[in-house]
Amino acid sequence: MKTQGVARRGRGRPPGESQTREAIVAEARRQFSELGYGRTTLRGIARGASVDPRLLLHYFGSKQELFTTSVELPIDPERVIEVVFGEGPDHVAANAARLLASVIDDPESRRPMLALLRAAVTEPEAANLVRRVLTERMLLPMASHVGGDRPELRASMMASSLVGLMVVRHVVGIEPLARASREELTRALEPVFEHYLRGDWVTPA
């Protein structure tokens, strides 16, 4: 958001535009997460952000587009790739396990994941949008670094570990897992990721 705002000011746009856009996105994020996708309306977001509803259509085109724009990922995909793949293939599983355990263990990075999960679980239309966002912004960039046979399938098995841990540990709060330490999670996940990444379980495409 910010970069885009700065670029626009650089091109001589009105100075208030990027702030307005950011205010709309912030309000959208708040309402989508509080009301769910279905009960959130462009009109309600406009009211909450104190702007003309037509501005929302002007900036974002549709409710779907505003939703995918306002989705927060728990961690920037480029940063994920740098941390996970930066030390070469023999360190990918260990780095991914450490990163995932820290993302899961941090309330701040869990929050946007829980919002996505809630949207996907409760509303099929939101589930489609969540799928698009996760696939385009997280899974495909990851998979392009995974290599081997069927990298998207391998990356999506890793993603399923993240989601499952988050639900069992933080949504349902199953006890022994809720108390497991970050170190324990890392040790639990590393061989699993090694297997998902390089094991011979996939059927060649």
Place this chain on the structure above:
Amino acid sequence: MKTQGVARRGRGRPPGESQTREAIVAEARRQFSELGYGRTTLRGIARGASVDPRLLLHYFGSKQELFTTSVELPIDPERVIEVVFGEGPDHVAANAARLLASVIDDPESRRPMLALLRAAVTEPEAANLVRRVLTERMLLPMASHVGGDRPELRASMMASSLVGLMVVRHVVGIEPLARASREELTRALEPVFEHYLRGDWVTPA
């Protein structure tokens, strides 16, 4: 339900009682799953089942109790234990992987899991009840057969695989995983379960 009904008739209770109880549970299941935990009321269930609301309190005591009674598990815990642990410790991971892949791959057994997930994700009060049901009916019975250090933690890591796969494959519908075959899932999960069950990743309690 059925056993209880029969036992009661055996003790000379009115013949309609077990049918009434079953009708209430069926209606409760329907409403909890359609409306969510929060918007479902005892009065609404009574109306749907065409019974006096006081009967619900008489049979179940509270909305919480009716919810936990009406929860369906995708598969009977005793059957899980028989299938998974029946052939001895060296076959547990393979049998668990095969069972889990088949549960995940079957729309009929996914349905109750999705209902639990939806309840847990959207409402903290329901999440508490889901935790209680899963812990008492599934996790503790499983863990008592797992053995080793911290069996509940090991069992809950396996549960997280099930939940994660279900969400990524069937709620969000991430593509390569949604198309993965039952055999592929089994091959993916077997070494993972072996590690969760017998690996040395846990910190001794």
